[in-house]
Amino acid sequence: MKVKDNKKKSKDTVAGKTPVNRPLDDKTEDYRWLNIFDSTDIIIFFIATLSFLVFFQVRHFDFVNFDDSKYLTENTFVQKGLSFAAIKWAFSTSSSDYWQPLTWITHLLDCTIYGMSPGGHHITSLILHVLNTVLVFFVFEKITGMRNKAAIIAALFAVHPAHVESVAWVSERKDVLYAFFWFLSLLSYHYYVTSPSVKRYLIVLFFFSCSLMSKPMAITFPLIVILLDVWPFGRLNKGNVVRLILEKIPLFFFSAASSIYTFYAQKAVGTLAPVDMVSIGARFKNAFISYLSYIYIAFVPINLAAIYPFSFNLSTTKAVLSLALMLIVSAFAVFTLFGYKSFKPKPYVFTGWFWFVITLLPVIGLVQVGPQAMADRYTYIPYIGIFIILVMMWPDNFFENKIKKYAMYSLTMTVILVLSLLSYRQTGYWKNTITLFDHAVLVTKDNFIAHNSLGASLAQAGRFDESLPHLREAIILNPIFFEAYINLGNVLFTLKKTQDAANIYKKAIELNPKSAMAYNGYGVAVLNSDDNDNSFKEALEAFKQALIIDPNFMPARMNLEIAIKEQGPRH
Known part of the structure; x- marks a missing residue:
């Protein structure tokens, strides 16, 4: 493949150096509509x-x-x-x-x-x-x-x-x-x-x-x-x-x-999603649709959010149409290298388009890392191509x-x-965590990650009653979202709804049996919900299991020692 070049040899060529071929001569700056400065x-x-x-x-x-x-x-x-x-x-x-x-x-x-x-x-x-x-x-x-x-x-x-x-x-x-x-x-x-x-x-x-x-x-x-x-x-x-x-x-x-x-x-x-969790087909559909979404945001940069969660229900038709459009634009970009009749070569289209496509490849989702489908931060260098x-x-x-x-x-x-x-x-919107995810919930649909993060942030600020609806909404939107169960259990326990908290922690354990945090939360909730011997033994077993999973998890170790020593409820 050759790109036509009708320029005369530069001084660098005469000196034996590799010439830098510029699409326009510096004299083209004589048109002064762009001479702002x-x-x-x-x-x-x-x-x-x-x-x-x-x-x-x-x-x-x-x-x-x-x-x-x-x-x-x-x-x-x-x-x-x-x-x-x-x-x-x-x-x-x-x-x-x-x-x-x-x-x-x-x-x-x-x-x-x-x-x-x-x-x-x-x-x-x-x-x-x-x-x-x-x-x-x-x-x-x-x-x-x-x-x-x-x-x-x-x-x-x-x-x-x-x-x-x-x-x-x-x-x-x-x-x-x-x-x-x-x-x-x-x-x-x-x-x-x-x-x-x-x-x-x-x-x-x-x-x-x-x-x-x-x-x-x-x-x-x-x-x-x-x-x-x-x-x-x-x-x-x-x-x-x-x-x-x-x-x-x-x-x-x-x-x-x-x-x-x-x-x-x-x-x-553990940030790399296995194929049995996110199928190859789902990854490709997300990639094709994300490319079109990035192009849309380039020209209509509104309703941006800190997180766009990955969806498993993407339209196959939309993905195919996105791929078709990408292929058409890519073919046109290659065509601009050569031109045809009155259409002069425009190689900057080739470089700009494939700059955008290539620089997004590592984060387009073919190798799925994290829960996001796409992210604004990924455009920092790719948008230069556009x-x-x-x-x-x-x-x-x-x-x-x-x-x-x-x-x-x-x-x-x-x-x-x-x-x-x-x-x-x-x-x-990046002023603090609450404003960040409050905006994300507002401008996106079914964003379980944003609801969970907003709920956790409100709880951290002591606004427990406000946090509950968001944490419950996160679970409704994604019933297997482990983090939302942990956060909801923490809030319910703080509000002294210990039996409800114990039930939520138990569900978290079912979702992630290797979570020391879930076992510790369950142990504390059970220990505070009832004073009978069975509850006490159940709590001790939960603390011990947490330490088997993570021997360095200090909250579980402290709760186990205190429970054994005092044989009573512990907050």
Whole structure:
């Protein structure tokens, strides 16, 4: 496959360097409808300030009870801050389903600087997002040579509402961090392409490895640089496909190693859904429908939620239609490489579309991890592919007419303003756990995870009567949702409905016989519901079973010792 290139040889070609093929010459910037700013410095100031203002409210936000406990609020080791022992731990820990040592180090550093004040942790994530926005501008300004189109791509990246989750959720530090090194990898690859050398390639490899050590979603990077070889670099013109693929072997090796480790790590901690739980057919249906949902959200970013639960009742017809549409668009993207008669080649459509498709592959659900069908945070880098198509498709000669020129100028600024306002509003929902899941319940249907999380958060805030309807609704929507039974049992026990709590804990044990927490809860509830000898013996057996399952589960050990010592009810 060859991409036509009618350009004259560049100075790099004369010097024996690999030329960087740009789809448009820098002179095309002479049409001034996009010349919003006078200099690169002003562009950087504008996009950085825009992204900062949209998200600056996070400085007042709390941690949320949604993985933040795993990373910070209940992680006593991380709370101790940065040290040599902590760095060693970050590179060796298996306390997460990812190998993400650099992400752990940023959390350790935040704890050293801010302690457990959540505002500081949020500001670190915001700073990384602002840096990412600037890097997006630099990447596309360098690889396309079109300053103002690069600025608009960066502005869309900065304020798209789907990116709120990556910025406003402290646990998603890994998202903004891996993207930071991803963009540095792309910049380094640009410099390598302009003048290939071992030194420059090693720099690419270094930043790519840092990206992988932040979040393994970076594994698609080798495929993305192959897309960039097609457009805008035009490196396939010489028919050197094999050499360009061989050139990426070290990158593919790093991706393969990261993928294998992540697969076994997630399997070990139980986040990887087995085939007998989520069938191959269900995974493919969810993947095809999710791709279309992501495209919809790209253009209509409203009613976004922290969690979209996986559904086992997806329409086969909808999945088939989604697949058909994906194949049609993919075929058209390939067609744009060559053109036909009056249709000129538009290789940026090929690169943009497959950028979007490929970067979503690790999280599209073919390997199902966790209870979600899709997630806003997964779009942080993939949406750039869509932005490329939208911005680059604007014809250069379309804006020679003064009225059309300023109409498009106004439209561009209006879109950015609307997205900024939507993002500002969406960011506000991440203020705390209650507002987050209250919104999720409001904008989604049959969201048992959101109901359970809202109920648990209300209970944690002491609003027990308000929490009960949500926990019961979670169980109605998903009768085998173990966590909801535990939370409901806890609330019922707190409300002194001990017999009801015992029944709920017993159901939890039936669903998960290996839960020390369920046995401990059942033991405490039974012990407090009746003082007869049978109840006492039943409670002792429950505590003992909890300790057989988890010998280090201290609540069960303490309850067993106290029950034996006092032979009476224990709260």
